[in-house]
Amino acid sequence: AADLEVVSRSLKTNRGKYAATGDLQRLIDQVRTFGFHMAKLDFRDHSSKIRAAVREIIGHDPDEDELVKLILDDEKLKVPKELSADAADILEQLTTIRELSERTTGGMVENYLVSMSEKATDLLSLFLLSKITGLVDVQNYQVRESRVGIVPLFETIGSLADAPAIMDKLFTIPIYQSYLASRGNLQEVMLGYSDSNKDGGYLTANWKLYLAQKKLAETAILHKVNLR
Numbered sequence: 001a002a003d004l005e006v007v008s009r010s011l012k013t014n015r016g017k018y019a020a021t022g023d024l025q026r027l028i029d030q031v032r033t034f035g036f037h038m039a040k041l042d043f044r045d046h047s048s049k050i051r052a053a054v055r056e057i058i059g060h061d062p063d064e065d066e067l068v069k070l071i072l073d074d075e076k077l078k079v080p081k082e083l084s085a086d087a088a089d090i091l092e093q094l095t096t097i098r099e100l101s102e103r104t105t106g107g108m109v110e111n112y113l114v115s116m117s118e119k120a121t122d123l124l125s126l127f128l129l130s131k132i133t134g135l136v137d138v139q140n141y142q143v144r145e146s147r148v149g150i151v152p153l154f155e156t157i158g159s160l161a162d163a164p165a166i167m168d169k170l171f172t173i174p175i176y177q178s179y180l181a182s183r184g185n186l187q188e189v190m191l192g193y194s195d196s197n198k199d200g201g202y203l204t205a206n207w208k209l210y211l212a213q214k215k216l217a218e219t220a221i222l223h224k225v226n227l228r
Contacts, residue, residue, distance in 0.1 A: 117152035155192030
C-alpha cells in the first residue's frame, strides 16, 4: 500500500492526476480492504495422491489408528530423499502454503481441499503431511497452531451417504478435536454437485446432497462443531 501511494503521489505531482484517481486508486482501496494478497486461495488435490505420498514416506498404507499415532509422535518422520513426482508435488504444495503464511500478513491460503474424499484416512493423511511440512504444529498431544483448513470434498453418491459417519469419526478423535479448536472449532465441508450428478443422475444426486447436508449439520451440532 505504501508503494502504491508513492506511485499515486508521483502521478499527482507530475500532471498524472486522472491516472492516479482511476485504476490505481481502486487498487489502493482493494489493498486497504483485503490486505496484500487481496484474495484467498484454496489448494486442492486428489485423495489417492495424498494417501500415496504418505505410503511412500512410511512404506505402507496406514489405517486410522496408525495415522493418529504418527500425528501424535514427537519424533520427526524421515522423508525419503527420492520421491515420486506426485509425492514431491504434494509436499511442495504444503511447503508453499507454509511459506506464503510466513511471508505475508496471513489469510492468503485458507483451505486444502481433498478431492474424492471417501474415508477418514483421506483427511488424516493430509493432517500428517501438514505436520511433516510444518503447517500444523503438534506438541504434547495438542495442536498448537494450524495454518491450513483440512476440507473434505465428497463427490460420489457413496461418499455423500458416508460423509456424516466419516465426519462423526473424525470429530471423536482427540487430536482432530484439538486441530478444530486451533481453527475456531470450524469445519468446512464441500459437496460435489457436478460429479454426484455424473455418478447418480440429477434426481438421485440432489436427494443425496440434501440428505448429506441435513445429516452433516446434525453431526456437527452433536459434536458442537461449527459447520460451513
